[in-house]
Amino acid sequence: MRKKIVAGNWKMNKTLQEGLSFSNELKGLLDNKTINCEVIIGTPFIHLSEVAKVFDGTKIHVAAQNCANKESGAYTGEVSAAMVASTGAKHVILGHSERRAYYHETPELLKDKVLLALSNNLTPIFCVGEVLNERESDKHFEVVAAQLKDSLFKLSKEDFAKLIIAYEPVWAIGTGKTASAEQAQEMHAFIRKTISEKYGEEIADNTSILYGGSCNAGNAKELFSNPDVDGGLIGGASLEPVKFLPIIEAIN
Numbered sequence: 042m043r044k045k046i047v048a049g050n051w052k053m054n055k056t057l058q059e060g061l062s063f064s065n066e067l068k069g070l071l072d073n074k075t076i077n078c079e080v081i082i083g084t085p086f087i088h089l090s091e092v093a094k095v096f097d098g099t100k101i102h103v104a105a106q107n108c109a110n111k112e113s114g115a116y117t118g119e120v121s122a123a124m125v126a127s128t129g130a131k132h133v134i135l136g137h138s139e140r141r142a143y144y145h146e147t148p149e150l151l152k153d154k155v156l157l158a159l160s161n162n163l164t165p166i167f168c169v170g171e172v173l174n175e176r177e178s179d180k181h182f183e184v185v186a187a188q189l190k191d192s193l194f195k196l197s198k199e200d201f202a203k204l205i206i207a208y209e210p211v212w213a214i215g216t217g218k219t220a221s222a223e224q225a226q227e228m229h230a231f232i233r234k235t236i237s238e239k240y241g242e243e244i245a246d247n248t249s250i251l252y253g254g255s256c257n258a259g260n261a262k263e264l265f266s267n268p269d270v271d272g273g274l275i276g277g278a279s280l281e282p283v284k285f286l287p288i289i290e291a292i293n
């Protein structure tokens with residue numbers, strides 16, 4: 042059975058001290074609570090090892106928000122998948138629309154990052170999603186299918202089975218305009234069908250597909266109640282433990 046997951050993505054927010062204070066507070070809030078999902082916190086690189094230590098021995102995992110497309114060497118400023126794994130992080134967010142748009146990450150480069158992440162035992166949380174004019178011109182299914190095919194459908198069945206997918210419509214990210222529960226379910230079912238056509242029903246059924254884009258305590262329950270929505274990738278509402286906790290608790 043596929044996992045239910047709530048993952049936070051802090052993006053470029055929080056100093057190390059702020060990140061540690063968040064982590065200790067969230068750990069305290071989750072203590073003695075029954076949580077029905079896996080919880081992942083996506084922090085900046087420099088926070089990873091310290092935050093991983095705070096959550097050591099708990100069910101909360103830490104994710105990087107990126108990794109290099111090269112194994113090692115003279116790539117000033119880059120952080121490799123092996124380095125990420127050495128911090129205790131178990132996941133890495135790849136293909137986020139902000140990385141595609143602002144850092145020109147291409148499908149080919151993303152495929153290389155996914156392969157390096159997997160060979161270092163990191164689970165990629167791979168993001169797909171259309172921009173507003175693609176949705177308005179009814180191209181959203183085509184765009185998302187191409188994002189899956191161009192980066193992920195070159196993987197072996199065994200490797201693909203290790204991935205987590207996040208559907209993040211770009212028009213919903215940070216805008217307060219979330220996709221409706223129907224729009225999310227429709228796209229998640231489409232993603233699952235597309236995976237099934239390539240890798241078979243069993244792999245598709247076992248792939249966790251998260252929704253991201255202005256998900257918050259007010260809309261999480263409705264979004265997560267859809268059969269193909271297996272949790273969320275949360276930006277703004279993951280920055281404060283009291284806002285993040287009810288989203289975690291929205292999974293039942």
Ligand code: 13P
Binds near residue numbers: 209254256276277
């Ligand atoms: P918001 O929740 O702030 O819209 O961000 C979503 C996101 O981009 C998570 O990766």
